[in-house]
Structure formats: C-alpha cells, structure tokens
Amino acid sequence: MQIYLPIAEVSVNMFTLLGLGGIVGLLSGLFGVGGGFLITPLLFFIGIPPSVAVATGANQVVASSVSGVLAQLKRKAVDIPMGLVLLVGGILGSAGGIWVFNLLTQLGQIDLAVQLCYVVFLGLIGLLMLQEAVRTLQKQRRGTGVRKKRVQHTWVHKLPFKFKFRASGLYISVIPPLLVGIAVGVLAAIMGVGGGFIMVPAMIYLLNMPTKVVIGTSLFQILFVSAFTTLMHAITNQTVDVMLALLLIVGGVVGAQIGSRLGARLKAEQLRILLALLVIIVAAKLGLDLILRPHDLFSITTGGEG
Numbered sequence: 001m002q003i004y005l006p007i008a009e010v011s012v013n014m015f016t017l018l019g020l021g022g023i024v025g026l027l028s029g030l031f032g033v034g035g036g037f038l039i040t041p042l043l044f045f046i047g048i049p050p051s052v053a054v055a056t057g058a059n060q061v062v063a064s065s066v067s068g069v070l071a072q073l074k075r076k077a078v079d080i081p082m083g084l085v086l087l088v089g090g091i092l093g094s095a096g097g098i099w100v101f102n103l104l105t106q107l108g109q110i111d112l113a114v115q116l117c118y119v120v121f122l123g124l125i126g127l128l129m130l131q132e133a134v135r136t137l138q139k140q141r142r143g144t145g146v147r148k149k150r151v152q153h154t155w156v157h158k159l160p161f162k163f164k165f166r167a168s169g170l171y172i173s174v175i176p177p178l179l180v181g182i183a184v185g186v187l188a189a190i191m192g193v194g195g196g197f198i199m200v201p202a203m204i205y206l207l208n209m210p211t212k213v214v215i216g217t218s219l220f221q222i223l224f225v226s227a228f229t230t231l232m233h234a235i236t237n238q239t240v241d242v243m244l245a246l247l248l249i250v251g252g253v254v255g256a257q258i259g260s261r262l263g264a265r266l267k268a269e270q271l272r273i274l275l276a277l278l279v280i281i282v283a284a285k286l287g288l289d290l291i292l293r294p295h296d297l298f299s300i301t302t303g304g305e306g
Contacts, residue, residue: 007241008052021251040192041118041282050114054192055233059245062226069223072216079167079213083220085174089181090225097189098232117191119287126279133273168209188229
C-alpha cells in the first residue's frame, strides 16, 4: 500500500515504514538504545531525503525517551541537577547545530555532510563497542574478574565553578557536563540522533557518574533536546514529515515490546557484539553508497507542461 509523504515528496509503502519502525523498536527493546542513530540511515536507504530523515528521526527519539524517563524517575535513578546542566548545554549545542544545518542546506551540501557524519561516528563507535565486548568475553572465559577501578582525580576535578550533584555523589565543575551537553546537542541537530551513544560513555568515563543514574539522566536530557531540535527543524526548515513520524512511532511501539522480551534471553556481552556488528554494517553500507557509482547518474523529474 503506497502512501505519499508530503514533506519528503516521495511515495513509500506504508508497511515498509511500519516495518522500519518495528525494526528500530525491536533494537531499542533488545539493546536498550534509543534507535535514532539507526532509523535515520535506514530512511536514507528507502529514498527519504537526508534533511527530512534527520528532522523526522528526532521524533522517534522523543517518543522512545518518554516512557524510559518516566520509568527511571519512579526508580529515583535520575540526577535532575546534572540533567539540567546537560540540558542547558544541549539546547545551546542544538541551536548551533541547527544554524550549521541551515548553512549546509543553503550550500547544497547537507546530504553529503549528514552521510559522512554517520559513516565516521557509527564506524568508530561500532569498532569500539565490538572491541570492548570481545575483551569482556575473553576475560570471562579466562575466569578473570573485572576489577573495580578507584575513582581517580583528573583534570575534570581541578576546574572551577564546582557544584555538588547529590544523586551522583559528585562534587565537580559544571563545565565538563556543559561541554558534553553541547556536543550532544550539535549531533542531535545535524544527525537527528538522541546522542546517548556519545553521552553515556562520557558520563561514565569522563564525569565518573555511577551507572545507576547514567541511563535515566541521559534520557532526561535527550528527551528535551530532541523535542527542541524537532521544533526548530519544523520552524526553520519545514522538514518534519508528520505522517512519516506517526508510522515509525506506531511500528516502534510494537517492536519495542517484542525486543524487550527477546533481550531477556540473551547475555549482555552477546547483545553488545550483535549491536556493534549491526552498527558497523550500517556504516559500511553508507560509506559504499558515497563511493560507488550510482545506477542512475541523473535524476529527471517530469513536471507539467509549461
């Protein structure tokens, strides 16, 4: 059943879109990720223009983050003061990212820029995830326990403007989380992602936040930054396709329920290896699309007589 997407200006099979939303929802429930970094390149593959895919993909991130934030708040696993600092940085970064996005659109380079960002970031993150997961499996087979590292005082603890974050048990400067928020905001605007795949490692390894509050605090920031990014894209670029977003969200809700049940049957290390391989495959496909000669060198649009 073909359906016309007015903003994307293409006709796509409705069940294909529901299937894509379902796949990303399945991955979200299976791996515990928002799925924003996968839904956007998957939309590229079915012919959705990158500018529309980025702006509409952010809707999927908002939808998948709401239930997660509510669940984490009930568990009291959200450091709200830390989340607000990250949010301020995220809003600033998102505003700057929207400006860059508009500039690249005017120059006619936005499609290339978005695809290059995905190739670089997905490739690096996929390789790092795969390396870490393989190391963990090797240690388990050898019977070597994972030693807890003592919290070391680094350059982060020497910066001014220190604030006490009680839920995280930290007394650090607000500058590092502000910078992390800015970086994630820029990525959200340009790539249409929540940025959790960048923020979560930064919160653990850079800020030394305890794992129990990292996910909830990350989702808290991602929810509001993604909503702000979607709104700004809709106002400045008019690239948010509501029909596309609704179909993806419906498919995502169903897929997430299935994924959460399947995820309980697999080990964490196995899940991380599967996710890493998936990310690497998507990055490789995008990279090949940029390098290989297209089948049709010219795209001819037939309009009315005039």
